[in-house]
Amino acid sequence: MSIARLKQRLALLSLVVSLALVLVKFYAYFLTRSQAVLTDALESIINVVASAFALYSVYLASRPKDENHPYGHGKIEHLSVGFEGGLILMAGGFIFYSAVKSFLYPHALEQPGWGMALLAATAVINLLVGFVLVRAGRKHHSPALVGDGQHLYLDSLSTLVSCAALLLVLLTGNVLFDSGASVLLGIFIVVNGYRMVRRSVGGLMDESDVTTVAQVIGELQVLRQPAWIDVHNLRVLRYGANLHIDCHVSMPYYFSLEEVHTEVHRIEDFIRGRFEVEVEMFVHADPCSFAACSHCHMPDCPVRQHSFTREIPWTVANAMKDERHYLTEQA
Numbered sequence: 400m401s402i403a404r405l406k407q408r409l410a411l412l413s414l415v416v417s418l419a420l421v422l423v424k425f426y427a428y429f430l431t432r433s434q435a436v437l438t439d440a441l442e443s444i445i446n447v448v449a450s451a452f453a454l455y456s457v458y459l460a461s462r463p464k465d466e467n468h469p470y471g472h473g474k475i476e477h478l479s480v481g482f483e484g485g486l487i488l489m490a491g492g493f494i495f496y497s498a499v500k501s502f503l504y505p506h507a508l509e510q511p512g513w514g515m516a517l518l519a520a521t522a523v524i525n526l527l528v529g530f531v532l533v534r535a536g537r538k539h540h541s542p543a544l545v546g547d548g549q550h551l552y553l554d555s556l557s558t559l560v561s562c563a564a565l566l567l568v569l570l571t572g573n574v575l576f577d578s579g580a581s582v583l584l585g586i587f588i589v590v591n592g593y594r595m596v597r598r599s600v601g602g603l604m605d606e607s608d609v610t611t612v613a614q615v616i617g618e619l620q621v622l623r624q625p626a627w628i629d630v631h632n633l634r635v636l637r638y639g640a641n642l643h644i645d646c647h648v649s650m651p652y653y654f655s656l657e658e659v660h661t662e663v664h665r666i667e668d669f670i671r672g673r674f675e676v677e678v679e680m681f682v683h684a685d686p687c688s689f690a691a692c693s694h695c696h697m698p699d700c701p702v703r704q705h706s707f708t709r710e711i712p713w714t715v716a717n718a719m720k721d722e723r724h725y726l727t728e729q730a
Contacts, residue, residue, distance in 0.1 A: 518565070
């Protein structure tokens with residue numbers, strides 16, 4: 400089975416499970432008339448809508464590049480996370496308002512034991528499905544699956560809080576535990592909705608993924624060749640699961656165009672071979688200067704002006720800057 404097909408099936412699984420569990424939670428609310436259970440059920444409606452959008456985004460992200468989308472359709476997954484986070488924010492605000500109102504005007508609960516049992520079952524299912532989605536999303540670099548799975552984690556945590564509230568009501572008879580739990584859930588949901596929106600905006604605005612950047616630089620350092628004197632202005636963008644990498648590489652100025660072309664393709668092939676996802680890479684070749692001689696160990700260099708002293712390691716701190724390392728060292 401292809402990765403794209405697997406991602407689509409997992410997104411469909413999330414949608415089906417979310418739809419089934421929201422029905423169970425509303426049934427639990429009709430049994431208990433609990434504000435905390437209603438809060439949980441309303442938040443689960445967001446699961447259904449978000450899972451439907453995640454399914455669509457995973458399908459769209461798997462489509463190949465075209466004339467209108469030369470970098471592919473992967474960014475739709477970041478939009479999916481933002482859409483889900485926005486829905487959670489709105490739901491959290493409404494839930495908080497309803498919870499405060501219920502706290503001020505409490506009412507008796509009915510059959511809290513049955514409600515607690517049903518909610519506990521939905522929490523376990525959400526945890527299992529969320530674990531599967533997050534694990535697959537991280538493995539296959541799918542923000543939509545990760546966001547959907549984390550939302551299920553959030554939903555299961557909300558459910559456990561509702562269960563605890565029902566248990567306290569059952570043990571003490573004090574219905575304020577139910578309203579209080581609902582207020583706390585409203586605040587918790589709003590905070591997590593904001594975090595999802597923030598993560599989505601970062602992806603849509605091409606915020607640097609430091610972990611991936613460090614991985615790319617680390618691979619370049621391991622594969623480093625004498626002709627690759629310096630790497631700078633390195634940028635790594637993620638489009639869904641795929642990577643787009645730009646960088647400048649200083650090479651001996653006396654290289655012919657054919658030699659430069661060979662080295663550029665060598666870099667691109669090396670990096671593509673190190674990542675499981677599709678990598679689009681563009682390397683801009685810069686000619687070296689005599690200031691690089693002290694840090695260049697190009698063998699049998701016909702124009703060397705200074706003896707080699709030491710190699711400058713490539714790191715996140717220097718490879719992302721738009722300046723050549725050896726010129727910085729000279730300064």
